[in-house]
Structures are given as C-alpha cells and as structure tokens.
Amino acid sequence: MMLLDFFYSASIFVLSILLFRAIYTTKNRRLRLPPSPFGLPIIGHLHLLGPKIHHSFHNLYKRYGPIFHLRLGSNRCIVVSTPELAKEFLKTHELDFAYRKNSSAISLLTYHVSFAFAPYGPYWKYIKKITTYQLLGNRNLTHFEPIRRLETNRVLYDLMVSSKHGKSVNLTEEMIKLTSNIISQMMLSIRCSDTESGATNVRNVIRDVTELFGEFDVSDIIWFCKNTDLQGIKKRANGIHERYDALLEKIISDRERTRIVEKKNSGAGGGSGDGERNDFLDILMDAMEDDTSEVKLSRNHIKAIILDFLTAATDTTAISLEWALSELINNPRVLKKAQEEINNVVGNQRLVKELDTPNFPYIKAIIKETFRLHPPIPMVIRKSANDIQVAGYDVPKNTMLFVNIWSIGRNPSYWEKASEFSPERFLADTDGGGLSHMDINGQYFELMPFGTGRRGCPGMPLAMQELPTVLSLMIQCFDYIPLDFKGEKAERVMDMSERPGLTAPRANELMCLLKPRIDLPNLLGNVKGE
Ligand code: HEM
Numbered sequence: 127m128m129l130l131d132f133f134y135s136a137s138i139f140v141l142s143i144l145l146f147r148a149i150y151t152t153k154n155r156r157l158r159l160p161p162s163p164f165g166l167p168i169i170g171h172l173h174l175l176g177p178k179i180h181h182s183f184h185n186l187y188k189r190y191g192p193i194f195h196l197r198l199g200s201n202r203c204i205v206v207s208t209p210e211l212a213k214e215f216l217k218t219h220e221l222d223f224a225y226r227k228n229s230s231a232i233s234l235l236t237y238h239v240s241f242a243f244a245p246y247g248p249y250w251k252y253i254k255k256i257t258t259y260q261l262l263g264n265r266n267l268t269h270f271e272p273i274r275r276l277e278t279n280r281v282l283y284d285l286m287v288s289s290k291h292g293k294s295v296n297l298t299e300e301m302i303k304l305t306s307n308i309i310s311q312m313m314l315s316i317r318c319s320d321t322e323s324g325a326t327n328v329r330n331v332i333r334d335v336t337e338l339f340g341e342f343d344v345s346d347i348i349w350f351c352k353n354t355d356l357q358g359i360k361k362r363a364n365g366i367h368e369r370y371d372a373l374l375e376k377i378i379s380d381r382e383r384t385r386i387v388e389k390k391n392s393g394a395g396g397g398s399g400d401g402e403r404n405d406f407l408d409i410l411m412d413a414m415e416d417d418t419s420e421v422k423l424s425r426n427h428i429k430a431i432i433l434d435f436l437t438a439a440t441d442t443t444a445i446s447l448e449w450a451l452s453e454l455i456n457n458p459r460v461l462k463k464a465q466e467e468i469n470n471v472v473g474n475q476r477l478v479k480e481l482d483t484p485n486f487p488y489i490k491a492i493i494k495e496t497f498r499l500h501p502p503i504p505m506v507i508r509k510s511a512n513d514i515q516v517a518g519y520d521v522p523k524n525t526m527l528f529v530n531i532w533s534i535g536r537n538p539s540y541w542e543k544a545s546e547f548s549p550e551r552f553l554a555d556t557d558g559g560g561l562s563h564m565d566i567n568g569q570y571f572e573l574m575p576f577g578t579g580r581r582g583c584p585g586m587p588l589a590m591q592e593l594p595t596v597l598s599l600m601i602q603c604f605d606y607i608p609l610d611f612k613g614e615k616a617e618r619v620m621d622m623s624e625r626p627g628l629t630a631p632r633a634n635e636l637m638c639l640l641k642p643r644i645d646l647p648n649l650l651g652n653v654k655g656e
Pocket of ligand 1: 241242243434435438439440442443446501502503505506507574575576577578579580581582583584585586588589
C-alpha cells in the first residue's frame with residue numbers, strides 16, 4: 127500500500143513538472159530569453175538560491191554564463207555578471223531600468239510612497255532634486271561638518287576609554303552608532319544614542335526595518351500565497367510601522383510647534399525660521415507648506431522619505447568601515463603603509479580632519495579595494511518598465527534585473543589576483559598604468575558600489591566625506607588586536623564571511639583590543655563635556 131502511495135505521488139509530481147514545462151515553454155517560445163536552468167512548477171528556480179543570493183547568482187554565472195534568466199515564484203528575473211552587460215542594461219537602457227520592485231512589507235513600512243522605490247516620475251524627480259541640491263548639496267554637507275567631527279570624536283573617546291581599561295570593543299557596533307548618529311542629526315536633529323526623546327527607539331526601528339528589507343516574503347513571490355502571511359512578515363511590518371509612525375508623529379508635531387515659535391520670533395512669513403538647523407525635516411516641511419511646489423507633499427511623504435534615508439544611510443557606511451578595518455587588520459603591510467601616509471601628511475600632533483583626506487591617495491585606494499571585495503549592497507536591483515530587447519534578448523515588462531556587482535568585483539577576468547586585498551592596484555604605477563583613474567561614481571562598470579545613473583545612490587557625497595575621514599582617524603589613533611569567538615587574542619580576523627540579506631555586512635561582529643598610537647587624551651580634550 128505504501129509503495130503504491132509513493133508511486134502515485136511520484137507520478138503526480140512528474141506529470142505536474144511536465145505539464146508546467148509544456149505550458150511555460152510554449153509561453154516563452156515566442157520570446158528570445160537568456161539561458162536558464164531547469165525550473166520547478168510554482169517555485170521556479172527558488173530552490174537554487176541560498177540565503178546569500180549574490181553568492182548563489184555567482185555560482186549560477188559560472189554554469190550559465192554572464193546573462194541568465196530565472197523565475198522566482200511568479201517573478202521573472204534576469205541576472206547579469208559582467209561590466210559590459212551592466213553597462214548595456216544600466217546605461218544604454220537606463221530609462222527602461224530606472225524602476226524598482228518593492229515588497230508588500232516595504233510598501234507598508236514606507237506608507238506606499240517610498241522615494242527609493244518610487245517609479246521614475248514627477249515625485250521621484252522632485253525629491254531627487256531636493257536631496258541633491260539641499261539635503262546632500264555642498265552647502266549642507268559643509269554645514270553638518272561639525273556634527274560629523276563631534277560624533278567621530280565621541281566614538282574615538284569611547285574607544286580610548288575602553289583601551290585604557292584593556293576592555294574589548296565591538297567595532298561593528300561602534301561604527302553603526304556613529305553613522306546612525308550622524309544621519310539622524312542631519313535628518314531630524316536628534317542623536318540615536320541619546321536615551322531621552324525616544325531617539326534610541328529610532329535606532330531600533332531602523333535596525334528592524336533593515337532586517338525586514340532583506341527578507342524574501344513568499345506571499346510576494348508565489349501568486350496563490352498573495353493574501354497570506356505564512357512567515358509573519360506582514361504582521362512584523364505592521365508592528366514596526368506602528369512604532370515608527372508614533373515616533374515620527376511626535377517628532378513632527380514637536381517640530382511644528384517649534385517652527386511656529388521661531389517664525390513668530392523672527393517675524394518671517396514662511397520657512398523654518400531657523401537658519402541654524404537646516405535638517406531634512408525642516409527642508410521637507412518647508413516643501414510641504416509651499417503651495418506653489420510642483421509636487422504636493424503630505425505628512426506621510428515626509429515620514430516615508432525620512433525612513434528611506436535613515437535606513438539607506440546607516441548600515442551601508444558602517445558596513446564599509448567594518449570591512450575596511452577587518453582587511454587592514456588582516457593585511458598588516460597595508461595598515462603600516464596607511465599609517466605612514468597619515469604620519470607624513472598630518473603627523474601625530476593633531477587629529478586628521480576632513481580637509482586632509484584628498485591628500486591620502488593610499489587610503490582612497492584602500493576604500494576602493496574594500497568596495498571591490500565587499501560592496502555593502504552586493505547587487506544593483508532594478509525592474510524593466512517596458513517590453514524591450516537588450517543584448518539580443520527579449521526582456522518583458524516588469525522583469526527584475528540583478529546586476530551582481532559583488533561577483534564582478536571578484537572576477538579574475540577583470541582583476542589581477544582578484545582574491546587578494548591589494549589597494550596598490552588603484553595607484554598609478556611608474557609607467558602610468560594602474561587603475562588610479564577608476565572612480566566609484568558609476569562611470570566604471572567594473573566597480574560601482576553606489577550603482578550608476580539617475581537611480582544611483584544620492585548619498586555618495588556624504589558617504590565619501592565620512593568614510594575616508596573616519597577610516598583615517600581609526601588608522602591614525604589605534605593599533606588592533608583581533609579577538610576570536612572565545613574572546614581570546616588572535617593573529618587575524620578569522621571569520622570573513624557575510625550575513626545573508628540584501629546588504630552584505632560581516633556575519634560576526636568585529637571584536638578587538640585597541641592600543642592607542644597617539645596622545646588621544648590631549649588631542650581629543652573633553653569631548654564628552656559638550
Ligand atoms: C558606503 C555607503 C553607501 C553605499 C555603498 C550605497 C549604495 C547604494 C546603492 C548600490 C544604491 C542603488 C543604486 C542603483 O540602483 O544604481 C543606493 C541607493 C540609494 N542610497 Fe545609497 N549607499 C550608501 C550610502 C548612502 C547614504 C549615506 C544615503 C543617504 C544619505 C543613501 C541613500 C540612498 C537612497 C535614498 C537610495 C535610493 C535612490 C533611488 O532609488 O533613487 N545611501 N545606495
């Protein structure tokens with residue numbers, strides 16, 4: 127009886143596969159699609175993906191070549207893994223792929239009006255303009271320099287105290303604390319680390335949102351699960367949304383009251399009335415109150431855009447720092463050369479400043495090399511807006527595009543000694559060779575950690591102010607002794623693996639003992655006293 131049952135189930139399974147293949151193949155016969163592995167009914171190629179999707183795509187690239195197509199449940203996807211194809215899709219067909227697909231959880235969390243997931247249209251263009259010229263424009267970046275300096279000094283101070291007491295430090299946590307404090311002050315004029323005013327709750331919400339962003343929701347992928355919540359993701363999203371909404375509602379209401387008082391005091395007819403603050407909340411509230419603006423913003427727009435920026439800015443920059451430090455610890459030769467560069471330019475009688483960093487070509491090369499091996503966002507993910515033809519293949523409307531920048535960065539066809547951490551490759555060599563010309567602003571498709579084109583990262587100017595300065599200070603101020611899982615001193619950072627998700631942070635936090643290299647108590651002064 128059991129044997130009969132088995133044969134019965136097996137026959138149904140095989141028949142359904144054949145039926146599915148017949149239907150799917152007929153449907154696709156008219157289309158010229160890129161190569162594809164054998165797929166299963168309903169789930170398509172989901173079974174081929176591990177938790178680190180960019181690793182799975184890299185393995186599939188080795189078998190199916192630089193362009194292949196997959197079906198993830200009911201979503202059609204194209205994966206490309208070479209700079210040439212990345213250019214073809216993201217530059218030649220830029221406008222066709224200037225869209226993203228969002229999940230139900232993201233849509234719910236961002237009030238259905240996210241900027242980062244908005245279609246390429248008037249709303250996206252309007253916020254992009256405000257972002258480029260106001261929030262992250264040169265004037266505002268300069269305006270917030272003292273905040274960046276103060277926050278960095280605060281972290282250095284905490285690290286110095288720990289090192290004095292021989293206490294281990296969690297560098298991953300310290301870098302996240304730093305980047306979240308900087309961005310929350312630029313956005314809302316609050317510090318995530320302050321326990322009063324619910325600011326720590328903002329940090330917790332950012333963490334929860336980032337986690338949720340990285341999860342695959344079956345109900346978004348399998349059509350007949352559309353209205354279910356098998357993994358409880360929608361329930362969690364609802365909970366986070368309520369917490370975030372309550373927090374932001376309070377922050378916005380408080381700000382409305384402050385703005386009224388400021389306007390009365392200054393006698394101004396409009397605007398924030400406070401030339402000092404100039405944070406993103408003020409900029410967006412000015413836009414909301416402007417009856418002549420080209421797009422009418424609501425309170426929900428403001429909340430959504432702030433969430434977009436808080437989540438996009440915090441982890442990405444911190445991830446770059448933790449990987450750069452891990453690689454430096456594991457490559458003492460590189461660390462020593464970087465220390466020498468700083469010593470030659472700045473010495474040890476003062477701390478590095480933002481304005482020094484253009485004089486650090488080697489540190490700049492270290493950052494590029496870190497991005498090559500550890501892009502914080504390992505894939506540029508877009509969606510096609512129309513039925514089009516690219517690279518000789520048909521790409522139907524709504525196809526998801528994955529450009530695997532992690533895979534491109536490790537491909538020996540494009541990089542000599544691809545697995546080695548060697549910043550020297552980005553320096554000009556004596557006969558004028560080298561890749562010193564290769565920038566990270568989206569013009570070189572071999573190395574594009576910030577994506578490319580109109581939809582490229584608007585936060586790059588801020589990230590590229592923070593990263594070289596913080597990294598240089600960490601190099602100038604300390605020597606590092608990594609700790610293993612048991613908290614014992616180790617020769618090197620043993621575990622260099624990544625955590626699953628849409629970003630690629632270290633799987634395990636970076637724990638170290640620090641030894642100060644310079645007279646920090648004198649140079650920092652009483653940072654905690656401000
Ligand atoms: C090392 C730091 C960072 C890295 C590596 C990074 C990387 C990226 C990448 C790869 C994209 C997708 C680009 C594309 O599709 O072509 C992106 C988008 C985005 N990033 Fe960043 N980012 C970083 C820091 C920041 C910061 C500091 C902010 C905000 C201040 C920010 C805000 C955004 C936003 C809002 C988007 C969506 C843009 C859109 O859809 O138009 N990012 N980022």
